[in-house]
Every structure is written in C-alpha cells, then in structure tokens.
Amino acid sequence: MVILLIKLVVFDLDNVIIDAEAIDEIGKLMGVEEKIMELTKRAMEGEMDFKESIEERVKLLKGARVDDIKKLAHKLPLMKGAKETIQQLKEKGYKIATITGSFDIIADIIGKKLNLDYIICNKLHHKRGILTGEVSGPLVKKTKYEILQRLLEDEGFSFDECVAVGDGANDISMIESAKLGIAFNAKPIVKEKADAIIEKKDLKEILPLIEELEETDEVNLEEVLDKKKEYEDKLSIILKERDELNKEAKEKKELRDELNKKVKENLELAIEFRDKRNEINKIVEENKRLRDETNKKIHKLKWSSTGRKRLKLENKIKEIDKIIETQVLDMKKENELVNRVNDLRRELAKIQEDEKTQKKAIKLKKLSEKYHENVVKLSKEAQEYHEKMLEQFQKTDKIRAKADEAHKEFMKFRKLASKKHEKSKKILKRIKQANIEIKRIKSRMDSVNAAKSRKRRIVEKKRAEEIYKLFKDGKKLTKDELLLLQRYRII
Numbered sequence: 001m002v003i004l005l006i007k008l009v010v011f012d013l014d015n016v017i018i019d020a021e022a023i024d025e026i027g028k029l030m031g032v033e034e035k036i037m038e039l040t041k042r043a044m045e046g047e048m049d050f051k052e053s054i055e056e057r058v059k060l061l062k063g064a065r066v067d068d069i070k071k072l073a074h075k076l077p078l079m080k081g082a083k084e085t086i087q088q089l090k091e092k093g094y095k096i097a098t099i100t101g102s103f104d105i106i107a108d109i110i111g112k113k114l115n116l117d118y119i120i121c122n123k124l125h126h127k128r129g130i131l132t133g134e135v136s137g138p139l140v141k142k143t144k145y146e147i148l149q150r151l152l153e154d155e156g157f158s159f160d161e162c163v164a165v166g167d168g169a170n171d172i173s174m175i176e177s178a179k180l181g182i183a184f185n186a187k188p189i190v191k192e193k194a195d196a197i198i199e200k201k202d203l204k205e206i207l208p209l210i211e212e213l214e215e216t217d218e219v220n221l222e223e224v225l226d227k228k229k230e231y232e233d234k235l236s237i238i239l240k241e242r243d244e245l246n247k248e249a250k251e252k253k254e255l256r257d258e259l260n261k262k263v264k265e266n267l268e269l270a271i272e273f274r275d276k277r278n279e280i281n282k283i284v285e286e287n288k289r290l291r292d293e294t295n296k297k298i299h300k301l302k303w304s305s306t307g308r309k310r311l312k313l314e315n316k317i318k319e320i321d322k323i324i325e326t327q328v329l330d331m332k333k334e335n336e337l338v339n340r341v342n343d344l345r346r347e348l349a350k351i352q353e354d355e356k357t358q359k360k361a362i363k364l365k366k367l368s369e370k371y372h373e374n375v376v377k378l379s380k381e382a383q384e385y386h387e388k389m390l391e392q393f394q395k396t397d398k399i400r401a402k403a404d405e406a407h408k409e410f411m412k413f414r415k416l417a418s419k420k421h422e423k424s425k426k427i428l429k430r431i432k433q434a435n436i437e438i439k440r441i442k443s444r445m446d447s448v449n450a451a452k453s454r455k456r457r458i459v460e461k462k463r464a465e466e467i468y469k470l471f472k473d474g475k476k477l478t479k480d481e482l483l484l485l486q487r488y489r490i491i
Helices: 023-032 031-046 050-059 066-076 082-091 104-114 142-155 171-179 203-210 221-302 305-326 331-349 355-472 479-487
Strands: 008-011 095-103 117-129 130-135 162-166 180-184 196-198
Touching: 008 142, 023 031, 023 050, 023 066, 023 095, 023 180, 031 050, 031 171, 050 130, 050 196, 066 117, 066 130, 082 095, 082 104, 082 203, 095 104, 104 117, 117 142, 130 196, 142 162, 142 171, 162 171, 162 203, 171 180, 180 203, 196 203, 221 355, 355 479
Parallel strands: 008 095, 008 162, 095 117, 162 180, 180 196
Antiparallel strands: 117 130
C-alpha cells in the first residue's frame, strides 16, 4: 500500500518557476536595471532586509506602464522543466503553490499559464495604468513561513505534508519548516539550510526527491536507524583517520618550515663567508698590485746606468774566466786573458753605487716583501673563508634535501587527509538522507497512529452512545462505562 505523504509543493517564482528575476526585467523597461539588480542581489544573499529591499526597488519602478509589464510577463521564459514538473505533480494529486515576493501583474499570468492552485504574491499599485512606486501585500510584512503556515491551516495540511523549493534568503524560513526543503540553484546561505541541493537549472530534478517521500507500509524504521548507526560508525573511523593524517601533515609541515628556516640561516651564513672571502680577495689583489709596482721600481733601480755597467763587467769577467777554465791556450794568450780579467776586476772595484739608490732599493725590497707577506697571509685567510663557504653550501643542500622530503611527506599526508575528508562528506550526505528517511518514516508512523487513534475514538464514542441509550432505558453503569461517557462528555 502506497501512502502519499506530501499534499502541497510550494515554489518561489523568480529563478525557480521562471528563468528570470521579474523585477529586474521590469527595471529594464525604466532603465534602472543595474540599481535594482544590486538591491535584488543583496536581498537574495541575506545582506539586506527584504521589506526594505522590495520597497526601495519598487520606488525605482514608478512611472512604468502596466500594459508593458503584462507584455513582459507573457515573454518571460519558464524555467526548464517547469511545465512538465508541475503537470506531473498535479497528476499525482499534489497541490501546487507559489509564494513569491514578486508581483501580481507577473505572477497571475504565470500562475494561469501553469494552472497553479495558489498564487500568493505582492501587489504593485497603479493609477490609470501607471505604477505609483508603491507596493503592498503579504510578502512585504510577513515571512514566507508565516504565509505558508496560514495556507496549510486553511487547507488542513501540516508542514510535514509540504515540500518547499527556493533560491534566495527570503525562502529559508519556508525551506527550513517544510518536510523537504530544496535549494534550487540557490545562494550559499540557502544551501546551508536546505535538505537537498539542486545545481542544474532543470525543475525536473526535484521529481526524484519528492518521489522518495512516497513511502510504503513495509518500511522498517529499525533498518534505517541501523543503517544510520553504521554510517555514523564509519564516519567516526574516517574522521579519526582524517584527523591523524592531518596531524601527520601538520608535523611534516612544521618540520619542513623549520628546515627551510635552517636553510635560510645556513645560506645567509654561506653568503656571509662568500662576501668576506671576496672582501679579502680585493685586499689581496691590492697588495699584489702594490707588490708588483714596488718590484718594478726595484727593477728600474737595478737597471740604472751604474748598475748596467757593473752588470756588464761582471758578465765579461765570467765569460773570460770560463774561457781560461775550459780552453787550452798558449801561455801568451792565457796571460793576456788573465791580465784582462784583472783589469776588469780593478775597474769593477772602482764602481761604487749611489748610496741613496742603494738605500731606496733596500727600502723598496722590504716593502715588496711586506706586500708579498700580506698576499700570502690574506690568500690563506680568503681560502679558509672559501672552504667555509663551500661547507655551508653543502650543509645547506643537505638540509634543503631534507626539507624537500618533508614537503613531499606533507603533501602526501594532506592528499590522503583530503581523500578521507571527501569520503566523510559522502557519508555525511548519506546520514543526512537517512535523517530525512527517519523523519519521513516517523511522520508516516505518526500519521498511521493518528489514524488508528481517530478510528479508536470513533469506535469508543459510538459504544459510549450505545451505553448512554441503555442507561436512559435504566441500565446500571459500571465505573468504566461511566468514565467512558464522561470522556466523551455525553453526561
């Protein structure tokens, strides 16, 4: 036996039944669409009071022609699937309503086109076919929840027999109160409150959701509760695993950041050593330059006129000595050479270098030696800094390798945690569906129990009436019979 639990499906109009925002389209007729669209956006996203928003927007429409708005209403596109969806729902026996902050001039035409059972909307005031910029109606002062509540009371329905479909912040009150609240291409604030979310712009997407509410007597609440418990246990395990993975990811991230900090510190130290080395090398180069310049001055002194003469004599003496030592000469020739060498030595002995030149040469030599010592010493020091620099760079490379490895581990754990999170979202969705199922089953059970109670009361009242007839004929009442008559206020 199939029990139809839902009696009423209520829709917002703009961007749900029609694929447009009616007031924005009217605004285009007056050239104020941008101002109106901004106010509409703020209202639909919950950033502005709806009453204030609708009044401000309608003021901008002052002067618009009613006939033009009616022509516009006939041209407004229906949402894809709107006609088919409403037709199928009506064929199944559902009542269809629109509760909209939009206006009668638009809503009445759309409602008639789709054969809606209820059209609850605001009214645009006009005189002689021209809008006055004023608006009134149930949706100006009251919430959609209050309007829906009144409609349900008038029809003898309950919120558990209602489905609500909307997209804006002013739809939240009815979406939350209905048995099934559907966010249709809705703002984020609406999705957070809805039982189901549809992102595709096709109203036929709501049909499977409503069909799921058509339950049979064979549904077992315990099975659904057990399934929900199974989902919750799985969720608990997955969330624990996700949290562990996030913890691992956090530790790896902290390690990576700590290692990167050390990389930076070591790199700065290596650069400091490099800069120190370069600084010393500059001083080395300066000392080399001074040493070489000094050596040039010494060399220049060495090749002065006296110096050149002395060197020439020394070379000549060496040359003759070598001849005497290596060649076989006759006595006469050898004596001539010996005498010649002696003459050269006497001439060499007479040569005395300039005292100032000699002192200057000695001073320059010492200065050259000093510069050279500086070159040797500073070169060694620069080499030490160079080696320290290389050592720091090597150390930095090792730490960076560890940091890269820590980053890989961090990314691995984060990816695994994300997978667990996505899995948990799917299970949460199943739990939410189970909750809807439980709510639906309990509602059905309540309906069944209520029906049984009504039937029992009818039977008891009928029995009480029969007992009362017997009592009037003189039958003596038992205590239970008397209580039964009192319960139904027969006596």
